Amino acid sequence: xxxxxxxxxxxxxxxxxxxxxxxxTNGFVRKEVAGAKSYTDTQVSDVxxxxxAAQASATAADEKATLAQKLASGQIEYxxxxxxxxxxxxxxxxxxxxxxxxxxxxxxxxxxxPGYVIEIRGYADAKGPARYNYRLGHERADAVLRYIMTKHxxxxxxxxxxxxxxxxxxxxxxxxxxxAQNRRVQVRLLEIKAPTAPVSxxxx
Numbered sequence: 001x002x003x004x005x006x007x008x009x010x011x012x013x014x015x016x017x018x019x020x021x022x023x024x025t026n027g028f029v030r031k032e033v034a035g036a037k038s039y040t041d042t043q044v045s046d047v048x049x050x051x052x053a054a055q056a057s058a059t060a061a062d063e064k065a066t067l068a069q070k071l072a073s074g075q076i077e078y079x080x081x082x083x084x085x086x087x088x089x090x091x092x093x094x095x096x097x098x099x100x101x102x103x104x105x106x107x108x109x110x111x112x113x114p115g116y117v118i119e120i121r122g123y124a125d126a127k128g129p130a131r132y133n134y135r136l137g138h139e140r141a142d143a144v145l146r147y148i149m150t151k152h153x154x155x156x157x158x159x160x161x162x163x164x165x166x167x168x169x170x171x172x173x174x175x176x177x178x179x180a181q182n183r184r185v186q187v188r189l190l191e192i193k194a195p196t197a198p199v200s201x202x203x204x
Contacts, residue, residue, distance in 0.1 A: 068160035077193040086185040093139040106189055107152030120144045121186040122163040125179035134165030140185045
């Protein structure tokens with residue numbers, strides 16, 4: 001074999017190696033790029049899912065407040081069907097058996113009348129800081145809300161809760177009997193009147 005033939009053979013082999021190496025390198029790069037893209041797509045999808053969930057949660061919270069806000073502002077016309085009081089022990093928000101019996105009756109009324117909603121107002125006596133009493137009033141109202149929603153499967157768009165804390169007492173806070181009367185939740189069964197224009201009360 002001549003030197004020229006040897007050189008040509010060597011050059012051809014080298015070129016083939018370059019081509020093969022290039023193909024292997026390109027394949028590796030494509031594989032890496034595809035993997036990176038898949039990872040990025042997964043991350044983007046996860047972020048979007050969490051963002052959507054956060055938005056849905058915020059929207060649900062806004063919608064739960066909508067009924068209470070519209071009732072308070074007079075945007076929804078209603079007539080009062082019945083009002084009941086749920087009493088609580090001092091510094092407590094646990095429901096008593098007699099309260100549960102009354103709430104069962106109201107839950108049945110809600111199930112039987114699609115146009116009914118329920119407004120739950122939580123109160124406390126004047127013992128302790130006003131801020132604490134506001135929270136206690138809310139916990140009492142929330143206890144009633146949880147019972148009605150879980151026991152009678154009432155959707156959230158038919159229930160409104162609000163806490164008044166120690167404000168708007170029904171009795172004198174200077175006496176133990178008066179304070180006992182003020183430790184309460186007022187439960188109002190309301191019939192929503194048909195609006196002239198559609199009024200959204202949120203989603204269940």
